[in-house]
Amino acid sequence: MSETADSDGSTVGETVDTGRYLYCLVDLDEGQDTGTVPVDIDGIEGESVFLITARQAAVGALVHEREGPFDSTDLTKLRDWLLAHQQVVDAAGDRFGTPLPVQFDTVLDGDDEAVAAWLDRNSGQVTDAFGELDGCWEYRVTLSWDPTGFEAEQRTTDAELSSIDQRLDRSGTGTQFLLEKKYDQRLRELVRQRETALKEMLVDRLSADAREVTERPVQSDAAASLGLELDSDAIGQVALLAPSTAESALGSTLDDIADTPGVDVRFTGPWPPYTFAPEITDDG
């Protein structure tokens, strides 16, 4: 396969004669217009997004015409594409309720009829997935912690640190070096233990009001690569699946957690449930 790069960094990979870029699947009301239905949402690079409905089930796919995957070495362009993809899925959620968000850069080979036929073949899996999500959304909670106050407290209250400190006062230079190292190791161990306890508390308390809670990496290489600012004090992040009616209870729990000394909490959403979306294997 050959791949060529345009002057703006865009590259062209495998293409098909007719294809549809797929943003998300949506749950429709019975009686919804069938076939190809225009929707007033701009897609990636301003493409016109439209809805293709299944013929035998009340589900649809938001797509635009596209013959191959998006690909570029220009990071600004990539960022804009990702954001545009997400904005379409967000708009779909506002209009149709919780969508099934599809992974970025999914292009289906074929025309509207082919997509409708694919939806019909897999409508059972799609309908089951909507049933499992049951109107829930994804929320993200990032837990940040500044350990400065905790460290100061441990320096005066931890017996092992105090013992090392006393030995430091009556040691020679060589021994002092080793004891200082031991002191730092003990302090780091205490900080790690506290971080673990804070993260466990976060998951435990959110689990009371969320359908599902799962831990996520605090920093993604991808986000750093695109020049996005990340919180250097962040020690944990969770993705949780919950109905929007739980927002208030979750927010109240997070207010309590944010009152912990040194702790800061970021609560975002509602997002399409990317983390909790299923795999769809073609039944055809």
Place this chain on the structure above:
Amino acid sequence: MQPTRTEEHALVELLDVLLERGVVIQADIVVTVADIPLVGISLRAAIAGIAKMSEYGGQAWVERSSPPDVGPQGS
């Protein structure tokens, strides 16, 4: 507190799942690039390459390569 939803949050928090999660479709109808489905090769290579540079102390290179404006972008 109430949840917030901004474009910047969307990128920071969802980038990883936009690339790796969401509904994954296993079907002949999905266009693939040399048997690697979905996400473009250059996209992967760019991100992996920069992450590698960063690991080896190439932070300055990352900063030079990153878009100058990290604020919310319109589409």
